[in-house]
Amino acid sequence: MCTIGTISQDHSKLDSDTVAEAIRPLVETDPSIKVKSIIAEVQSRFNYTISYRKAWLAKQKSVAKVFSGWEESYQALPWWLSVMVQKIPGSVVQIETRPLYNENEEAQGTLLVAVAQDGNQNIVPIAFxxxxxxxxxxxxxxxxxxxxxxxxxxWWMFCIRHIGSNFLRAFKVPHLQKLVVNIGYSRTVEEYNINYKRLEERGEAYARWCDAIELRHWVLAFDEGHRWGHMTTNLVECINSVLKGARNPPVSTLVQAIYYRLNELFTRKSAETPERKRAGFTYSAFAQQRIEASMQQAGNIVVHRFDRRNEVFEVRKMTTENVLVVDLARRTCDCGHFQVERIPCHHVIACCANQHLDWQLYVHNVYKMTEVRKVYRFEFTPLGDPQTWPAYEGPTLVANPALRRTSKSRPKLTRYLNEMDSRDMRGPRICRFCGSQGHSRSRCPQRAGPSGAGS
Incomplete structure (x- = not known):
């Protein structure tokens, strides 16, 4: 009820409870609101900059008030899931429980997401x-x-970024890490042999370390096309934009938020029709860009046919002496791009043009817009007002307090850092306040102390 326009730095009433109530509308709108945004909101309203810890604690309290408590949320979850299964036939929910206490095991609940990718390179979540x-x-x-x-x-495939990290941890030779990554990205056996020999010449121990990893798990040339050119696990992280704001509330609100976010994603994607037609076929924008680029490069390629069935060719660029073999029956090209992406490379386009063949026969069906639309044909059903739902008669979930993470202070970093997080690999730290190297913004000597009234 303070009527003073400015609160001094030592104001005893601006505690985390007061801040939690002040930011409640912001949390209701966006549960994933950043702490720095909360600090900015308090600064704007009260002309006072609170600490990061107070802002973080206020956010936790506000989230608990808006989305009910931790225990109540677990109790409401089975009812909500049962209604979802009734409204959407074919949806699958499985709940596994265990005794309330399990040798005082400490763990943190984690949301897992299985993702796929459509023919237009869009990320699609398929299971949680x-x-x-x-x-x-x-x-x-x-x-x-x-x-x-x-x-x-x-099929199991290894992330090349983690392989490079493990190699750097084993040998502490940053100048060779890129070479190991290049080995993984080798699209042909010949390219692999060249890169592997370069590494072996720099030390036999490096090559023996790579030999311990089965080739089909990490080298493109030997994966039989199962990974479609994806070499890192960063693909999964792209789904974070869809789930933004859905990971902070309690469990029942979390599940509901995911449901409505998926409905929004599938409705929007099913309405998008980025059609690009050529010769009567419609392909995704991603495939069309690849094809158009290949057509532009196919003009300066010399083609020699080597069989009567128009399946095996030898091609050579006019500007180079490199000779490659194209096998249309096996859908391979010595450049490696054809078999990895299942889209005709410029060598394949040149062979088709030379023999008046239809290049569209060599584009995988996954890139056709008819197939892309099938990914989003599933329709979600409005669940309606909970007051109209049938009464729940199933088992009640009781949250395990041993699995609850305390929120008394700012959360600590739990991910193990490795060579991928090395400051030496990413360059020197640069201050965002003064632009100098060697320190962060919070430790900048040119920055003033805690702000007071009117600062």
Missing amino acids: ALVEDRHKSIRAAVNRSGGDWQPPRA
């Missing part, structure tokens, strides 16, 4: 799971699957 620990839970699911997570139903 809330687990105690992501590593143990994934390993347990694979072990009890009865081989469902093994070829020919699933």
Whole structure:
């Protein structure tokens, strides 16, 4: 009820509870609001800059007030999921429980998301799971699957970024890390042999380290096309924009937020029709860009046919002496791009033009817009007012307090840092306040102390 326009720095009433109530409308609109935005809001309203810890604590309190408590949220979850299954036939929900206390095990709940990619390079979430620990839970699911997570139903591939990190941790030779990454990106056996020999010449121990990793798990030339050119796990991180704001509330609100975010994503994507037609076929924008670029490069290629069935060719660029073999029957080209992306490279386009063949026969169906639209044909159903839902008669979930993370202070970083996070690899730290190197904005000697009234 303070009527003074400015609150002094030592004002005893501007505690986290007061800030939590002041930012409640912001939290209701965006539960993922950043702490720095809360600090800016308090500065704007009260002309006072609060600490990061107070702003973070105020956000946690406001989230709890807006979205109910932790225990109540778990109790409401089965009811909400049962209604979703009734409204949307075909949806699958599985809940596994365990005793309330399990040897006082400390763990942090983790949201897992399985993602896929459509023919236009859009990221699509296909399954979600809330687990105690992501590593143990994934390993347990694979072990009890009865081989469902093994070829020919699933293939394991390693992230080249992590392989480079492990190599750097083992040998501490940053100048060779890029060479190891290049080995992984080798699209042909010949390119792999060249890069591998370069690494072996710099030290046999480096090559033996790479030999311990099965080639099909990390080298493009040997993966039989199963990874479609994706070499890192960063693809999963792209879904964060869809789930922005849906990871901070309690569990029931989290599930509801994901439901409505997915409805928004699928509705928007199904309405988007980026059609580009050529010769009667419609391809995704991604495929069309690749094809148009290949057509522009196909003009200066000399083509020699080597069989009567118009399947095997030898091609050579006029400006170079490099000779490559194109096998249309096997859908391969010595450049490696054809078999990795399943889109005709400029060598394939040149062969088709030379023999008056239809290049569209060699574009994978996944890039046709008819197939892209099938990804988003699923329609979500409005769940309606909870007061009209049928009464829930199933089991009640009781939250395990041993799995609850305390929120008394600013959360600590729990991810293990490795060579990928090295400051030496990313360059020197640069201050955002003065632009100098060697320190951060919070430790800048040119920055003033805590702001007071009117600062």
